[in-house]
Amino acid sequence: MHWWLPLKASTFTGPIDGLFLAILIITGIAFVLVEVGLIWFIVKYRARPGRKAFYTHGNTRAEVIWTTIPAVTMVALGLISNHYWVQMKGRNSIPPNAYPIGIHAKQFEWQITYPGADGKLGTGDDFTVRNQLHLPVGRPIVVQLSSEDVIHSFYVPQFRVRQDVVPGMDIKAWFQATVPGTYELGCSQLCGLGHYRMRAQVTVHTQEDYDAWMKQAAQEASP
Amino acid sequence: MTTVAATAHRTPAHHDDRSFIRKYIFSTDHKIIGIQFLFVSLFFLLVGGLLAMQMRWQLGFPGKPMPGGGILPETMAPGGVILPEYYIQLVTMHGTFMVFFAIMPLLVGVFANFLIPLKIGTHDMAFPRINMWSFWSFFAAGLVMLSSLFVPDGAARAGWTMYAPLSARHDYSGASFGQELWSVSIILVGLSSILGSLNYITTIINNRAPGMTWFRLPLSVWSLFITAILGLLALPVLSGAAIMLLFDQIIGTHFFDPAAGGQALLWQHLFWFFGHPEVYILILPAMGMVSDIISNGSRKPIFGYHSMVFAIVAIAFLGWIVWGHHMFVSGMNPTLGSSFMVSTLVIAVPSAVKVFNWMGTMWRGNIRFHVPMLHAVAFVAMFAIGGLSGIFMAATPVDMQIHDTYFIVAHLHYVLFGGSLFALFGAIVYWYPKMFGRMMSEPWGKVHFWLTFIFYNCTFFPMHITGMAGEMRRLYDPNQYTFLQPYQPMRVFISISAFLLFATQLIFFVNFWWSLFKGKKASQNPWHDNGLEWSLPSPAPHGNWETVPTVYRGPYEFSSPQAAEDYLPQYIKLPTDREPARAPVAGH
Numbered sequence: 185m186h187w188w189l190p191l192k193a194s195t196f197t198g199p200i201d202g203l204f205l206a207i208l209i210i211t212g213i214a215f216v217l218v219e220v221g222l223i224w225f226i227v228k229y230r231a232r233p234g235r236k237a238f239y240t241h242g243n244t245r246a247e248v249i250w251t252t253i254p255a256v257t258m259v260a261l262g263l264i265s266n267h268y269w270v271q272m273k274g275r276n277s278i279p280p281n282a283y284p285i286g287i288h289a290k291q292f293e294w295q296i297t298y299p300g301a302d303g304k305l306g307t308g309d310d311f312t313v314r315n316q317l318h319l320p321v322g323r324p325i326v327v328q329l330s331s332e333d334v335i336h337s338f339y340v341p342q343f344r345v346r347q348d349v350v351p352g353m354d355i356k357a358w359f360q361a362t363v364p365g366t367y368e369l370g371c372s373q374l375c376g377l378g379h380y381r382m383r384a385q386v387t388v389h390t391q392e393d394y395d396a397w398m399k400q401a402a403q404e405a406s407p
Numbered sequence: 408m409t410t411v412a413a414t415a416h417r418t419p420a421h422h423d424d425r426s427f428i429r430k431y432i433f434s435t436d437h438k439i440i441g442i443q444f445l446f447v448s449l450f451f452l453l454v455g456g457l458l459a460m461q462m463r464w465q466l467g468f469p470g471k472p473m474p475g476g477g478i479l480p481e482t483m484a485p486g487g488v489i490l491p492e493y494y495i496q497l498v499t500m501h502g503t504f505m506v507f508f509a510i511m512p513l514l515v516g517v518f519a520n521f522l523i524p525l526k527i528g529t530h531d532m533a534f535p536r537i538n539m540w541s542f543w544s545f546f547a548a549g550l551v552m553l554s555s556l557f558v559p560d561g562a563a564r565a566g567w568t569m570y571a572p573l574s575a576r577h578d579y580s581g582a583s584f585g586q587e588l589w590s591v592s593i594i595l596v597g598l599s600s601i602l603g604s605l606n607y608i609t610t611i612i613n614n615r616a617p618g619m620t621w622f623r624l625p626l627s628v629w630s631l632f633i634t635a636i637l638g639l640l641a642l643p644v645l646s647g648a649a650i651m652l653l654f655d656q657i658i659g660t661h662f663f664d665p666a667a668g669g670q671a672l673l674w675q676h677l678f679w680f681f682g683h684p685e686v687y688i689l690i691l692p693a694m695g696m697v698s699d700i701i702s703n704g705s706r707k708p709i710f711g712y713h714s715m716v717f718a719i720v721a722i723a724f725l726g727w728i729v730w731g732h733h734m735f736v737s738g739m740n741p742t743l744g745s746s747f748m749v750s751t752l753v754i755a756v757p758s759a760v761k762v763f764n765w766m767g768t769m770w771r772g773n774i775r776f777h778v779p780m781l782h783a784v785a786f787v788a789m790f791a792i793g794g795l796s797g798i799f800m801a802a803t804p805v806d807m808q809i810h811d812t813y814f815i816v817a818h819l820h821y822v823l824f825g826g827s828l829f830a831l832f833g834a835i836v837y838w839y840p841k842m843f844g845r846m847m848s849e850p851w852g853k854v855h856f857w858l859t860f861i862f863y864n865c866t867f868f869p870m871h872i873t874g875m876a877g878e879m880r881r882l883y884d885p886n887q888y889t890f891l892q893p894y895q896p897m898r899v900f901i902s903i904s905a906f907l908l909f910a911t912q913l914i915f916f917v918n919f920w921w922s923l924f925k926g927k928k929a930s931q932n933p934w935h936d937n938g939l940e941w942s943l944p945s946p947a948p949h950g951n952w953e954t955v956p957t958v959y960r961g962p963y964e965f966s967s968p969q970a971a972e973d974y975l976p977q978y979i980k981l982p983t984d985r986e987p988a989r990a991p992v993a994g995h
């Protein structure tokens with residue numbers, strides 16, 4: 185059991201985990217301030233006979249300070265987050281050389297279409313495999329998501345990538361895996377009674393292995 | 408210096424000759440309506456809790472027969488083993504009951520009804536009959552929702568957020584009648600809230616006692632007022648969306664079904680346009696009542712009354728422009744995501760301001776830890792955690808990882824259970840004497856508080872960890888995923904804590920019922936508070952005052968140098984006080 189974010193296996197893990205840590209530090213300071221403050225006040229100002237509370241209605245300077253500091257922090261956090269958001273999800277964020285894979289979700293499986301030898305989707309050598317996502321390492325991948333029926337969600341925790349798959353929409357999402365190995369693709373949007381078992385295996389290969397896998401899989405899929 | 412006790416006066420009650428039915432069933436008395444809401448929504452709180460226990464059984468001990476589960480029919484849990492299709496009904500109905508039939512009516516149905524006329528000094532609501540209808544449409548909605556659990560193919564199955572097209576088409580969800588009953592029930596709940604809100608707004612604007620200026624209103628009334636405005640504007644959107652959903656389900660329209668030209672995301676925009684203001688409906692009244700209780704418990708005026716009011720207004724205003732933070736990865740234009748992120752982060756600011764002002768109120772106080780105060784302080788401590796976890800989710804890149812995981816579940820329980828429900832426990836204990844004329848047991852109240860506080864944190868804090876690990880929400884069995892298997896011991900821990908948390912609530916229920924008959928008789932002003940309601944006998948009589956009191960000051964004059972005691976009620980006239988300029992408003 186690992187008390188942190190999952191293993192890091194894509195280029196998004198750097199900025200996302202970094203932001204997470206930064207927010208943890210900021211909120212951690214606020215958390216300690218509030219909780220320790222409360223405990224301190226509870227102990228120090230508990231009722232004692234013969235004492236009267238200090239009669240005051242507030243302090244404008246205190247209000248200004250504790251409004252401004254959070255406001256400035258939040259706006260700064262928003263600007264920094266947005267910088268990374270635009271890189272990951274922005275309209276023009278998908279690298280032009282990204283390798284395309286088609287993913288069609290339906291209750292309760294992932295149908296994954298590979299571009300074949302020509303590296304393009306929508307041509308004659310495409311082939312489709314159920315619940316097996318294979319990809320090459322170190323290269324931007326763009327998944328083209330579509331749904332047969334209801335909303336599903338494409339989620340690989342180790343890649344820190346998530347995108348809902350919405351019927352009636354063609355949505356593209358990109359990421360780049362950094363560590364070869366096997367992972368799991370899960371559906372993270374309630375999609376019916378089989379939602380919990382709507383998973384696929386993700387295998388990240390070196391480019392050579394990937395090419396070899398694809399040759400073989402194309403043959404098996406074609407008959 | 409004046410002595411409070413010497414000048415406090417008892418006003419004789421109205422002579423009451425209504426029949427039993429008019430008095431207790433089809434009552435138009437705001438206090439009885441509030442108490443009706445109290446009993447019914449506590450019952451639904453219990454129902455919601457029972458549903459949660461079943462979910463926690465499945466998550467802690469997947470595939471094992473549930474103790475007592477044998478009584479469930481084959482279609483839900485054959486041999487006591489929960490089926491996936493039953494599990495998603497549990498998820499859906501737990502959320503639905505807790506949000507629409509427990510927390511919201513407890514905060515608004517109970518306390519807006521009970522407190523507003525008493526705290527602003529009037530005889531009843533502006534429209535007592537509309538008020539009665541608000542209760543009865545809520546009651547009907549609750550019965551419809553409850554009955555949906557027992558129809559042949561079971562209750563609704565698409566989560567409390569009811570995302571379309573899963574919810575819109577029966578062939579997708581596998582449920583038909585249950586889904587339709589959900590829509591009907593939500594339309595009725597919307598009606599109830601709209602009627603209630605109209606009443607609260609009108610009453611607060613028109614029927615304040617002489618001298619009760621806007622800035623002498625207790626923060627509980629301010630927050631209920633703003634909540635009513637949110638309700639009046641948000642619930643029609645939900646009702647409209649539910650009507651469209653019902654049409655999709657029964658008469659073959661396709662608003663939300665892309666297979667026939669509809670739009671899946673339209674539902675999400677409508678739902679969250681209602682849904683985010685709704686979460687503030689679920690917290691603002693709690694914040695208001697906590698403010699009253701903390702000031703009382705600290706024996707000190709509320710710190711920064713005006714900033715507290717402005718913070719409520721700011722939250723309510725910003726609450727309308729953040730709904731997209733539920734949709735960052737929904738396929739919505741990512742540029743919109745950027746603006747929703749900024750507005751969401753900004754809404755954390757007034758929340759922080761409120762927390763600091765509550766702390767400011769306790770600072771240099773003379774703090775009494777009566778049961779309501781314990782709950783109010785716990786509210787601040789827990790709401791702070793929930794508000795802070797919201798910042799993680801507001802940052803869009805981080806939300807990409809934690810959206811739709813248990814991190815969200817942790818967040819919403821820190822604000823709704825740690826926040827709203829703690830405040831409610833405090834508020835029920837606090838105003839119980841004015842409702843029923845008796846006190847709830849103090850020692851048992853403390854036992855209930857501490858056990859709840861401990862088990863609550865044991866239940867919900869670890870969910871942050873499993874959420875970070877990527878455990879998705881609404882999974883029947885997370886062990887399907889190998890990377891989630893190592894967390895099974897944590898899920899067992901959570902489940903056992905949850906069972907203990909539920910068991911602890913029995914203390915509250917017993918205390919509540921026992922005190923109704925056997926509790927210590929309450930004095931007129933047991934907490935030594937300043938509000939107008941404490942000028943009435945306990946329980947407050949029908950019609951409240953013969954002639955409404957006059958208000959001479961704000962509601963938080965604790966430890967004022969002008970009084971010998973450490974409190975100075977709003978209705979006490981000191982020799983230095985002048986009569987308010989405005990003539991008394993005519994009663995009914």
Ligand code: HEM
Pocket residue numbers: 568686687689690732733751752754755758793794795797798800801806809810811815818819822823826827
């Ligand atoms: C400091 C203020 C808050 C911030 C910044 C905040 C932020 C957020 C965000 C960004 C989400 C969406 C996360 C996701 O689904 O990925 C969310 C969800 C949620 N929040 Fe908050 N929140 C705050 C306060 C509250 C309060 C006061 C309540 C209720 C009393 C609340 C109740 C909820 C609920 C119920 C959900 C989950 C809805 C669902 O998907 O089922 N939040 N919050």
Ligand SMILES: [Cu+2]
Pocket residue numbers: 336337371372373374375376378379380382
């Ligand atoms: Cu799913």
Ligand SMILES: [Cu+2]
Pocket residue numbers: 682683686729730732733
């Ligand atoms: Cu929200």
